[in-house]
Amino acid sequence: MKYFCGIVLFVALLAFSVRPSEEACGYEACPQTKPNMINIHMVPHSHDDVGWLKTVDQYFYGHKSNIQHAGVQYIIDTVIAELIKDPSRRFIQVETSFFAKWWAEQSETAKSIVRKLVNEGRLEFTGGAWSMNDEAAVNYQSVIDQFTLGLKFLDDTFGSCARPRIGWQIDPFGHSREQASLFAQMGYDGEFFARMDHRDKNNRIDNLNMEMIWDASDSLADNELFTGLLYRHYSAPPGYCFDVHCGDDPIIDTKSYDNNVQSRVDDFLSYVSGVAKVYRSNHIMIPMGDDFQYEDAQVNFKNMDKLIKYVNARQADGSTYNLFYSTPACYLNSLHESLQTWPNKTQDFFPYGSDDNGYWTGYFTSRPTQKRFERDGNHMLQVAKQLSVFADLKSDQQKEDLEYLREIMGVMQHHDAITGTEKQAVSNDYDRLLYDAILGGANTAADALRKLTDQPNGEFESCLNLNISVCAFTAENADNLVVTLYNPLAHTSTQYVRVPVKNAKYEVTDAKGRVVTSELVPVSPYVVSLEFRSDATEHDLVFKASVNKIASYYVKKVSDAETKKATKATKEGKIKIPSNKTESDDAEIREDGETVVQTSTVKLVIDNNSGLLKTVEMNGVSENIDQSYGVYRTWDSGAYLFRQYHQGDFEIQSEGVEFTVYDGVQVKEVHQRFTDFISQVIRVYEGIDRVEFEWLVGPLEREEEFGREAVFILNSTIASNGVFYTDANGRQLLKRVRDQREDFTAGLDRQPTAGNYYPITSRIALEDNNKRIALLNDRSQGGTSMQDGQLELMLHRRLVRDDGLGVGEALDEEKYGQPLIARGKIYLILSSTDDSTTVERVAEKEIHLPFWKFFSKNSGSTQSVAKAVPSFEDFPQTVHLLTLEPFNDNEVLLRVENFADHTETKVVSFNIQSIFEYLNGVEIRETTLDGNLPLNQLKRFKFHHDSTGRQPQAVEYFTAGHKPLSAQKAQEASDFSVTLQPMQIRTFIIKTE
Numbered sequence: 006m007k008y009f010c011g012i013v014l015f016v017a018l019l020a021f022s023v024r025p026s027e028e029a030c031g032y033e034a035c036p037q038t039k040p041n042m043i044n045i046h047m048v049p050h051s052h053d054d055v056g057w058l059k060t061v062d063q064y065f066y067g068h069k070s071n072i073q074h075a076g077v078q079y080i081i082d083t084v085i086a087e088l089i090k091d092p093s094r095r096f097i098q099v100e101t102s103f104f105a106k107w108w109a110e111q112s113e114t115a116k117s118i119v120r121k122l123v124n125e126g127r128l129e130f131t132g133g134a135w136s137m138n139d140e141a142a143v144n145y146q147s148v149i150d151q152f153t154l155g156l157k158f159l160d161d162t163f164g165s166c167a168r169p170r171i172g173w174q175i176d177p178f179g180h181s182r183e184q185a186s187l188f189a190q191m192g193y194d195g196e197f198f199a200r201m202d203h204r205d206k207n208n209r210i211d212n213l214n215m216e217m218i219w220d221a222s223d224s225l226a227d228n229e230l231f232t233g234l235l236y237r238h239y240s241a242p243p244g245y246c247f248d249v250h251c252g253d254d255p256i257i258d259t260k261s262y263d264n265n266v267q268s269r270v271d272d273f274l275s276y277v278s279g280v281a282k283v284y285r286s287n288h289i290m291i292p293m294g295d296d297f298q299y300e301d302a303q304v305n306f307k308n309m310d311k312l313i314k315y316v317n318a319r320q321a322d323g324s325t326y327n328l329f330y331s332t333p334a335c336y337l338n339s340l341h342e343s344l345q346t347w348p349n350k351t352q353d354f355f356p357y358g359s360d361d362n363g364y365w366t367g368y369f370t371s372r373p374t375q376k377r378f379e380r381d382g383n384h385m386l387q388v389a390k391q392l393s394v395f396a397d398l399k400s401d402q403q404k405e406d407l408e409y410l411r412e413i414m415g416v417m418q419h420h421d422a423i424t425g426t427e428k429q430a431v432s433n434d435y436d437r438l439l440y441d442a443i444l445g446g447a448n449t450a451a452d453a454l455r456k457l458t459d460q461p462n463g464e465f466e467s468c469l470n471l472n473i474s475v476c477a478f479t480a481e482n483a484d485n486l487v488v489t490l491y492n493p494l495a496h497t498s499t500q501y502v503r504v505p506v507k508n509a510k511y512e513v514t515d516a517k518g519r520v521v522t523s524e525l526v527p528v529s530p531y532v533v534s535l536e537f538r539s540d541a542t543e544h545d546l547v548f549k550a551s552v553n554k555i556a557s558y559y560v561k562k563v564s565d566a567e568t569k570k571a572t573k574a575t576k577e578g579k580i581k582i583p584s585n586k587t588e589s590d591d592a593e594i595r596e597d598g599e600t601v602v603q604t605s606t607v608k609l610v611i612d613n614n615s616g617l618l619k620t621v622e623m624n625g626v627s628e629n630i631d632q633s634y635g636v637y638r639t640w641d642s643g644a645y646l647f648r649q650y651h652q653g654d655f656e657i658q659s660e661g662v663e664f665t666v667y668d669g670v671q672v673k674e675v676h677q678r679f680t681d682f683i684s685q686v687i688r689v690y691e692g693i694d695r696v697e698f699e700w701l702v703g704p705l706e707r708e709e710e711f712g713r714e715a716v717f718i719l720n721s722t723i724a725s726n727g728v729f730y731t732d733a734n735g736r737q738l739l740k741r742v743r744d745q746r747e748d749f750t751a752g753l754d755r756q757p758t759a760g761n762y763y764p765i766t767s768r769i770a771l772e773d774n775n776k777r778i779a780l781l782n783d784r785s786q787g788g789t790s791m792q793d794g795q796l797e798l799m800l801h802r803r804l805v806r807d808d809g810l811g812v813g814e815a816l817d818e819e820k821y822g823q824p825l826i827a828r829g830k831i832y833l834i835l836s837s838t839d840d841s842t843t844v845e846r847v848a849e850k851e852i853h854l855p856f857w858k859f860f861s862k863n864s865g866s867t868q869s870v871a872k873a874v875p876s877f878e879d880f881p882q883t884v885h886l887l888t889l890e891p892f893n894d895n896e897v898l899l900r901v902e903n904f905a906d907h908t909e910t911k912v913v914s915f916n917i918q919s920i921f922e923y924l925n926g927v928e929i930r931e932t933t934l935d936g937n938l939p940l941n942q943l944k945r946f947k948f949h950h951d952s953t954g955r956q957p958q959a960v961e962y963f964t965a966g967h968k969p970l971s972a973q974k975a976q977e978a979s980d981f982s983v984t985l986q987p988m989q990i991r992t993f994i995i996k997t998e
Contacts, residue, residue: 030166034126035335036093039327043281043289044339045316046331047309049096050294051084052176052239053077053103055136057421058813060434064297065106074250075297077103078110083302085119088127094306095330096299097131099173101155102415104130108162123163129332130159133169135415140174140181141355141369141764142376142423142785144853145734146887147383148187149934149990151415153898156191156937168938170945171333172196172230175239175292177420178365178645179357179764183733185230186221190934190990194946195231195337197290199239202358206234208749210283216340217350218948222737224907224988227963231337231948232350233290236283241293242276247308248298255304256311270315274326286343290336341946344957349950352739352747355763362755366762367647367808369787370714370799371816372425373827375432376784379417380853381469382439386410387493388857389446389453390890394897394924395554395874396453403452406445407891413442423785426644426812443469454489454859457555459869463861465489471858472828474505474528475540478860483511483546485863486560490856492552495877495886500552500856501672501690503545504560512563513548521558523548524669529676531684531701532828537821547672549692552856554874559863594666602666602673607689607696611675616662618675618687623694624836626776630721632698633658634683635797636705637714637758643808644816647714647759647787647799654711657718658683682706683715695781695848696833704824705803707817712804717831721778721794725771729790735767735849736988737906738842743790762787762799767849769796772838779845781832781852801827843883843909850885850904875923881913887990897924897995898936903985910987917993918981921972925998929981931969932992940969 038044055061058073067076081104084096098104108116122128134155138148159167172188174180175198188196196219201209209215216233240246246253257263280289299305309330316328357365370376389407398404421427422435451465468476479486483506492498506525513523525544533543550558593601599619600611610620618632638654639647649655658679667674675687682705688697698717705713727743743761744753753760763769765788770779780788780796787799803824804816818825832852834845877886880901888900899920903913921929931940947961970993972980983991 028121028124030124030126031170032334032338035338036329036331038288038339041287042325042327043277043287045277045326045328046288046290046336046339047313047328048290048292048294048331048333048336049094049299049305049309050099050239050292051080051299052294052296053080053100054176054296054421055100055102055416055419056431056435057427058431058811060431061102061416061438065103073297076300077297078107080297080299080302081107084299085115085122085128087302087306088122089118091306091310092125092127093330095127095129095332097129097173097332099130099132100136101130101133101158102135102412105158120163124166126166129334130167130169131171131333132173133159134418135412136419136422137174137176138418139420139424140177140184140734141179142766143418143734144380144383144766145183145187145736146387146853147379147414147418148184148734149888149900150386150411151418152187152191153935153937154411154415156935157892160937170194171337173333175199175235178368178424180354181733182219182221182353182739183736185219185232186225186228186737187934189221189228189230189945192933192938192943192945193230194334194341195233197233197235197333199235200357201234201354202356202746202749203360204358204752205354205746205749209234213283213285214348215283216285217348218950219350222988225986227966229948231340231347231946235290235292236280239292240295242273242291244272245293245312246295247293247305248295249301249304250298256308256315258311258315266315269312270319273312273316274324277326285347286340286345288336288339288343290331290333337946341948341960344960346949346951346953346957349952350748353733356760358760361752362648363646364648364756364759364762365645366759366787367642367802368424368426368645369762369764369785370802371644372432372818373784373786373801373829374820374825375425375436376423377472377829378436378439379414379423380784382410382414382417382443384493384854384857385443385446385450385467386414387854388491389450390888391493392450392453392457392491393891394889396456396872398449398453398891403449404891406449410442410446413438425816428812428814429818432818450491450857451859454491454555457872457874458489458557459867459871460487460489460557460861460864461867461869462864463487463489465859465861467857467859471503471505473532473535473538474503474542474545475538476505476860477540479505480540480542481507483507483560484562487861487863488558488560489859489861490550490552490556490558491859492554492856493854493886494850495880495884496882497551497553497878498851498856499692500550500851501547501693502550502558502856502858503547504858505540505542506544506546507542508544510563511546511560513546514559516557521548521550522671524671526667526669526672526674529684529686529699529701531678535826536823547669549671550856553876553878561863600666602668602675602689604673604689604691606692606694609675609687609689609696611664615660616664616677617659621696621833621835623696623834624840626835626837628721628723628776628778628835630719630778632717632719634679635716635718637716639712639714639804640710641806641808642712642714642802642804643806643810644812645810646808647762648756648808649758650711652757694834694844698831698833699828700800700831701826701828702801703803703826705801707803707805707824710805712802714799715801717798717800719778719780719796719833720792723771723776723778723794724773725790725793726773727793729769729771729796731763731788732766732768735853738768738770741790758789758791761789761791763789765798767853768845769798770845771796775838777836777838777840777842779834779842781834781845781848783830783852798831800829801825841909843905846883846904846909875920877920879919880915883910884913884915884985888992892936892994895997897997899993899995900990901983901985902990903987905987907987912984912986914982914984916978916982918978921981921995924995926974926995927998928973928996930971930994932994934990934992936992936994940965941971
């Protein structure tokens with residue numbers, strides 16, 4: 006068989022080489038359509054999940070067919086063999102991660118064939134990212150990174166002919182406005198997807214609105230994207246699944262008794278006519294494929310060839326149907342040339358409801374620890390990329406480790422990874438992949454710090470269990486410790502650092518030998534008592550650090566005598582129990598039944614009777630805030646769905662909360678125990694204008710018939726009138742109105758809570774005319790506001806049954822042999838409504854990318870001198886260093902972002918010549934958002950709105966909205982000036998010496 010395949014490939018290549026060259030890719034390669042006919046664009050495709058029921062490798066190699074028969078390597082093998090046979094055939098490849106894995110195993114002969122197919126537009130890449138990412142739980146930074154990775158592979162491998170022009174988001178469970186904005190900024194012409202709320206879809210079918218112009222940003226000009234919904238998911242028409250996994254009839258066209266050409270064509274055209282009635286143009290798109298199809302592509306193409314032949318044969322008898330192989334890009338090109346107008350879309354497509362009892366809002370929170378772990382992976386990736394640039398790391402191992410971390414982070418964005426909608430065995434494999442990748446990134450970062458700091462022999466260890474105050478490097482001895490902090494943000498940041506240590510007295514000094522105030526804080530007893538916690542440390546050493554890019558702090562143990570001399574050494578706070586009437590300036594237990602905890606900027610009042618938070622004061626605003634936890638009792642929720650069984654099946658902890666107060670100099674903490682499975686620490690730091698809630702939830706109770714879903718609830722007196730705000734992937738803020746949708750009647754009688762849940766990637770907020778409350782989180786969660794003045798975030802889920810949507814097992818995670826326990830943080834910011842929300846965005850950045858802590862033993866003075874790294878302090882305060890990474894050999898990618906929107910800031914300008922010079926730049930060019938297309942080549946489709954009231958006369962295009970920056974080393978400083986509109990991101994490639 007091996008030799009037979011080789012002979013077939015050789016003959017195919019021979020035939021390929023003698024055929025006259027007709028190479029044309031992109032829109033030039035699109036098939037000819039016919040006027041005055043219904044042009045049916047038939048799109049062969051295979052949707053290949055990068056992990057779901059099987060692991061990534063199991064899917065690629067076709068392993069464990071007892072779980073699911075799927076082998077991606079065979080799909081690509083047989084598709085290539087079939088495309089060779091007929092130049093009219095087309096196929097779209099979507100997931101670059103699988104294709105790159107396949108490509109690495111091919112011979113040069115096979116690669117030559119594929120290059121020719123790409124150059125002739127017969128194999129077309131669509132989507133093109135490393136994976137087909139989710140759109141609810143992802144952060145925009147990680148989405149941009151994984152598109153950059155996938156598109157760079159395609160560009161490096163095939164050149165411009167492989168560049169995708171269409172977003173193909175056919176399987177995610179709801180769609181984000183920010184995702185559409187990113188597509189537009191990358192130069193894509195449009196996007197297609199297959200899932201939409203069933204009521205929204207029915208409404209659009211009735212009104213010929215299945216395709217639309219999505220206004221993807223309130224702040225960015227020309228940020229529109231043509232968007233279309235597929236008629237019937239992404240499957241072939243019913244009865245026309247020509248795949249070895251299907252049982253539909255083939256087309257039999259001989260003189261056989263079973264000849265079925267007439268009936269098969271009749272039924273197909275009957276289906277097509279129904280599709281054509283709900284779309285505006287004389288072009289319709291019919292996908293031909295499904296999950297992991299085309300493993301024996303000959304079966305598929307042979308029958309599609311016959312279908313095309315016999316459908317088109319009827320044109321001789323007056324049929325107006327024209328069927329041909331096509332691609333989503335060619336379909337969109339035909340729509341663009343049709344010169345029609347289209348309806349407008351503004352908001353997003355969340356939440357997705359497949360029926361009135363099926364809102365796909367549970368996955369916003371499913372697998373909360375993995376959602377947090379993914380954020381850790383992104384954190385390390387940004388740190389390792391920046392440090393690799395500053396240290397100019399060149400070794401093969403360093404490059405491989407960094408590339409592997411990029412790739413695994415691309416995998417983690419997949420819509421069955423970050424979502425938590427995979428089988429447990431697959432989840433475990435994702436954890437394994439990400440853990441190994443983070444370790445590789447940490448090794449790369451450590452190599453860089455040995456070159457950049459004065460510690461050439463430093464260990465620069467990373468501790469990945471700091472969330473439970475565990476660090477092996479400091480567990481036994483934190484004496485003579487160096488804590489090196491890396492700040493991935495552009496601006497100097499002041500943050501409090503916590504280091505797990507044993508109970509002793511310590512002194513902290515900075516790089517200049519100045520003593521830094523520090524104190525020991527007891528770790529929550531509920532964390533200390535965790536059975537799987539391997540560490541005996543029960544304290545955190547806390548100190549405040551201000552870091553531009555890299556800073557080192559030195560920790561040593563001190564004796565009592567030394568402590569008296571060093572008055573700023575370790576301080577010890579007081580533990581206060583509510584029943585004690587001990588007086589204190591900062592943590593006062595008052596006779597009126599309240600305990601007051603305050604810093605110079607924040608004041609908290611705890612009700613001694615209930616044990617709950619009662620009042621918060623900050624930023625000149627005081628508000629009654631009641632914060633607690635609730636638990637939904639659910640019957641048939643699953644990894645995807647959140648379904649409340651009865652509206653009364655919800656319990657909230659409203660009294661009897663045990664608490665103690667830690668009264669420190671720099672940090673004040675309220676340790677609370679709500680139930681056997683819920684505890685938290687409320688924490689305020691001196692000089693920091695936000696309140697931190699560190700929650701610990703689990704193991705959740707579980708009945709035989711009912712699961713549990715735990716939520717964080719905050720009540721206030723703010724008159725929000727049913728309005729609240731949620732972020733889109735960490736960028737835009739979208740206005741939500743309880744029980745309402747933008748384009749259709751919601752119909753939430755059966756599931757009012759689940760139907761009001763939205764993805765919260767970084768922030769949820771509400772306000773009235775006077776006050777505003779925002780909650781910021783450390784991972785994706787589902788959230789809502791079911792009552793005026795109330796905010797709710799779901800933290801953890803433990804379920805008893807599957808929801809029937811494919812994963813096939815209940816979401817009942819275990820770690821260390823027991824039900825999952827999760828820990829995380831939520832941050833509260835209270836302000837006047839008149840205050841700019843920019844302060845929330847600054848906090849978002851610090852929460853998303855805080856200091857990364859590296860630990861080394863202090864080996865004393867060395868002859869090494871720290872290498873200077875560039876300062877980004879010249880950036881305006883709303884400008885974020887989004888990306889700084891090695892791109893190609895002697896090329897660096899730089900991305901800068903104005904993170905404030907049009908209500909928060911205006912245009913900002915700054916100069917990047919100093920960064921260019923630091924990198925020994927030779928020339929700089931500006932690209933689209935993904936870094937792979939020169940911005941001066943941007944030319945994407947512009948479509949016309951119904952609201953214009955006029956018929957367009959010619960096709961139009963969007964081009965760059967500003968003059969792309971392009972400069973060389975010898976040019977004036979003014980040529981390196983960068984201007985950013987609100988929410989604008991600009992991307993540059995710097996060529997270095």
